[in-house]
Amino acid sequence: FQRLPIAFFDRRQHGELMSRMTNDIEAVSSTLNSSFIQVFSSVLTLGGTIIIMLSLSxxxxxxxxxxxxxxxxxxxxxxxxxxxxxxxx
Incomplete structure (x- = not known):
């Protein structure tokens, strides 16, 4: 927003900009949260699988x-x- 010209803000309503910004931030936050949960879950599953495999054979x-x-x-x-x-x- 800081690099955009003033004319950009004059052509758009305040609510539209706030809505876009809020939606974009929410999308990024949701993606990062789900990615972190997936990575953590995958690492935990892999570790558990290796431990069980080692204990069996x-x-x-x-x-x-x-x-x-x-x-x-x-x-x-x-x-x-x-x-x-x-x-x-």
């Missing part, structure tokens, strides 16, 4: 966890090869 858990870096590497390899093709398309 440590060897199987270690084997499962070794697949994750392999999948990550394969994903990067595929992405690097297909990205130029997507840009070309």
């Amino acid at each position: 440590p060897i199987l858990t270690i084997l499962t966890m070794t697949i994750i870096p392999i999948m990550f590497w394969a994903m990067r390899w595929i992405t690097r090869r297909t990205a130029p093709l997507f840009k070309e398309q």
Whole structure:
């Protein structure tokens, strides 16, 4: 608002600007709150899953966890090869 010219404020009603600002701030706040809750929930679920897996079968858990870096590497390899093709398309 500080960078907008005075003419911008002259053309719009005060209530319209306040409504837009309030709605935008509420949308950002809602998004940040839900994102924080999702990240916290996901981390907690992942941690709990790993703990339960370790308590049931440590060897199987270690084997499962070794697949994750392999999948990550394969994903990067595929992405690097297909990205130029997507840009070309």
